Amino acid sequence: MTVPLRQQWMIRHGIAPSDLAGKIFTVAAYKGGVGKTFLATELAYLLGAILIDFEWDEGSASIALGYHPEDRQRSIIIDAINNERTPRPIWAGDHEQPGRPALIPGHSDFEDRQPSAAATAKLLNAWAAELGTKYGRPIVLDTHPGGSPSTLGAISAANLTIIPTVFKEREMQALEGMLKEVGDYPLLMVPNMTSASPPDRFLTWAVRLSETYQVPIADDFIRNYAWLPSRALRMVNSSVDHAPVKKAAPLVASLNTIAKEVAVRCLATQ
Numbered sequence: 001m002t003v004p005l006r007q008q009w010m011i012r013h014g015i016a017p018s019d020l021a022g023k024i025f026t027v028a029a030y031k032g033g034v035g036k037t038f039l040a041t042e043l044a045y046l047l048g049a050i051l052i053d054f055e056w057d058e059g060s061a062s063i064a065l066g067y068h069p070e071d072r073q074r075s076i077i078i079d080a081i082n083n084e085r086t087p088r089p090i091w092a093g094d095h096e097q098p099g100r101p102a103l104i105p106g107h108s109d110f111e112d113r114q115p116s117a118a119a120t121a122k123l124l125n126a127w128a129a130e131l132g133t134k135y136g137r138p139i140v141l142d143t144h145p146g147g148s149p150s151t152l153g154a155i156s157a158a159n160l161t162i163i164p165t166v167f168k169e170r171e172m173q174a175l176e177g178m179l180k181e182v183g184d185y186p187l188l189m190v191p192n193m194t195s196a197s198p199p200d201r202f203l204t205w206a207v208r209l210s211e212t213y214q215v216p217i218a219d220d221f222i223r224n225y226a227w228l229p230s231r232a233l234r235m236v237n238s239s240v241d242h243a244p245v246k247k248a249a250p251l252v253a254s255l256n257t258i259a260k261e262v263a264v265r266c267l268a269t270q
């Protein structure tokens with residue numbers, strides 16, 4: 001089977017894309033605005049995953065990627081839950097889109113219709129297995145900020161949960177609170193929006209949390225890129241489908257390093 005261009009980096013690192021089929025990656029943090037959607041979207045693309053959007057507001061990955069549901073359109077996720085079947089991704093198979101991961105879009109009704117944590121975990125395990133068999137891909141979940149039932153279920157089902165970690169006071173406090181609750185699950189802190197030399201205080205804090213909860217910190221940190229929030233392109237930064245943007249080169253390099261670490265850690269713990 002030919003390996004799509006977007007996954008050829010894996011081959012260079014000795015990872016077969018099919019090794020990840022059926023795996024569950026969750027991107028979560030209790031604090032809002034730390035880069036969950038950004039990281040989930042980029043990782044889903046690089047890992048060849050199906051992105052499942054568990055966010056229910058305007059900042060969702062579905063909207064960032066240019067998915068515009070008609071008003072009052074039914075939710076693919078809620079329909080799947082109600083009918084006890086696996087949702088079908090858009091932008092997969094013959095409908096693949098350049099620069100975008102396959103997507104199971106989110107919906108504003110999901111806030112009120114989300115299942116309990118235990119029920120979410122159960123259905124995600126079933127969906128990941130079926131989507132893995134059908135499409136040969138893992139799933140990546142983008143979650144709503146905080147510890148809502150769907151987020152906790154997604155963390156408990158995940159082979160690895162990626163936590164964007166921002167070296168600021170309230171963000172680190174929220175991280176500490178999160179680790180107290182879910183610190184026993186397989187987690188990876190990914191420093192995001194960092195300066196060239198993060199303040200010692202926050203580095204020390206992150207290391208203390210890492211040691212206390214046995215949660216590794218990613219090898220690479222993602223720096224703060226001032227142009228990123230105003231970027232309008234609907235394709236991911238790490239897309240191989242558009243011409244490389246020079247200013248994005250260090251970001252894309254970090255994202256590739258982190259995607260590799262995520263894949264390797266997941267495969268090492270199975």
Ligand SMILES: Nc1ncnc2c1ncn2[C@@H]1O[C@H](COP(=O)(O)OP(=O)(O)OP(=O)(O)O)[C@@H](O)[C@H]1O
Nearest residue numbers: 032033034035036037038145193223224225228229
């Ligand atoms: N490394 C970075 N450098 C600069 N800006 C970034 C970086 N990562 C994310 N951002 C920007 O920060 C903003 C928040 O990111 P994002 O929406 O991914 O966060 P979130 O955690 O998903 O937020 P929410 O909690 O609302 O879901 C966006 O404008 C995004 O482009």
Ligand SMILES: [Mg+2]
Nearest residue numbers: 036037055059
């Ligand atoms: Mg988000």
